[in-house]
Amino acid sequence: MTFVDKWQQQEFPMSIADFDFLRNLAYSQTGIVLPERKKQMVYSRLSRRVRTLRLSTFSQYCHYLENNTQELPEFINALTTNLTAFFREKHHFVHLDKQICPQWLAGKQKRIRIWSAACSTGEEAYSIAMTLYGRIDLNLFDVKILATDLNTQVLETAKKGIYSAEVLPTIPANFSAKYIKTLPNTEQFSIKQRIKDLVHFKQLNLLQTWPMSGPFDVIFCRNVFIYFDSDTKQRIIKKFRALLNDGGYLIIGHAETINDFAADFEFVGHTIYRARKRKVPFSPLFQQQEAE
Numbered sequence: 001m002t003f004v005d006k007w008q009q010q011e012f013p014m015s016i017a018d019f020d021f022l023r024n025l026a027y028s029q030t031g032i033v034l035p036e037r038k039k040q041m042v043y044s045r046l047s048r049r050v051r052t053l054r055l056s057t058f059s060q061y062c063h064y065l066e067n068n069t070q071e072l073p074e075f076i077n078a079l080t081t082n083l084t085a086f087f088r089e090k091h092h093f094v095h096l097d098k099q100i101c102p103q104w105l106a107g108k109q110k111r112i113r114i115w116s117a118a119c120s121t122g123e124e125a126y127s128i129a130m131t132l133y134g135r136i137d138l139n140l141f142d143v144k145i146l147a148t149d150l151n152t153q154v155l156e157t158a159k160k161g162i163y164s165a166e167v168l169p170t171i172p173a174n175f176s177a178k179y180i181k182t183l184p185n186t187e188q189f190s191i192k193q194r195i196k197d198l199v200h201f202k203q204l205n206l207l208q209t210w211p212m213s214g215p216f217d218v219i220f221c222r223n224v225f226i227y228f229d230s231d232t233k234q235r236i237i238k239k240f241r242a243l244l245n246d247g248g249y250l251i252i253g254h255a256e257t258i259n260d261f262a263a264d265f266e267f268v269g270h271t272i273y274r275a276r277k278r279k280v281p282f283s284p285l286f287q288q289q290e291a292e
């Protein structure tokens with residue numbers, strides 16, 4: 001059987017032209033690169049949409065996408081990979097606790113802004129909030145965590161803050177004792193309101209205009225650059241730098257690097273970078289120009 005035949009004989013036939021249409025759309029809308037080897041993944045994730053819409057081929061689905069703009073978010077939600085966990089890559093939270101918090105506590109600045117860019121179902125943002133709560137006096141410091149993602153479905157889960165009891169052991173016991181409550185007669189737990197209050201979830205596509213003016217003190221952008229090509233990644237890192245305070249931190253995923261940005265960031269530890277001092281002080285106008 002030839003390669004083309006295999007895809008034409010699936011439950012929902014998918015031609016080379018269909019796959020190219022879908023991956024070009026994914027790239028232009030989200031920056032996500034879908035090479036040939038991801039075809040099976042694309043097929044299985046989008047088959048659900050084809051079935052739900054009672055279509056019978058991917059050509060019909062491509063046509064439907066072209067003519068129904070309301071399908072675009074569904075397409076994006078189906079395609080994104082949302083794997084995440086509480087305290088994933090633990091050393092980032094240790095760094096936040098042991099290195100970054102003491103600097104804030106010793107400094108004059110009382111406004112702390114953190115951004116979890118590509119937060120998925122919220123575990124990353126809540127891990128940040130648990131690390132800070134009790135460590136930083138919230139009567140003295142104005143602390144806000146912005147958590148954004150492209151996928152509207154994961155944001156719904158994130159806002160609810162309810163998770164399966166199976167993942168409870170991934171939260172350090174001293175935090176789970178204080179910041180979660182088990183939900184009786186369910187196999188679930190919820191994040192306590194005081195932790196939820198620190199986090200503000202919003203939909204944001206990293207490829208589009210960002211409404212925030214910053215500045216941020218820490219940006220977590222972990223395990224999303226792996227889906228982007230070098231151009232997209234470079235554009236986004238440039239915009240991150242523009243939004244960060246001098247000395248602010250950019251924290252990325254374990255398989256990612258920002259080696260091309262040595263002039264903007266110094267390496268401080270495994271996948272943790274610190275924004276070098278600007279030549280011109282931060283201003284929203286400057287930040288806008290820098291990002292362009």
Ligand SMILES: C[S@@+](CC[C@H](N)C(=O)[O-])C[C@H]1O[C@@H](n2cnc3c(N)ncnc32)[C@H](O)[C@@H]1O
Nearest residue numbers: 030080083084118120150151205206222223224
């Ligand atoms: C693998 S998850 C990473 C979650 C979390 N940062 C972590 O490391 O555990 C990648 C997330 O990036 C989001 N994403 C992909 N493309 C995006 C884009 N263009 N703008 C914003 N978020 C995007 C996906 O929806 C997904 O939730």
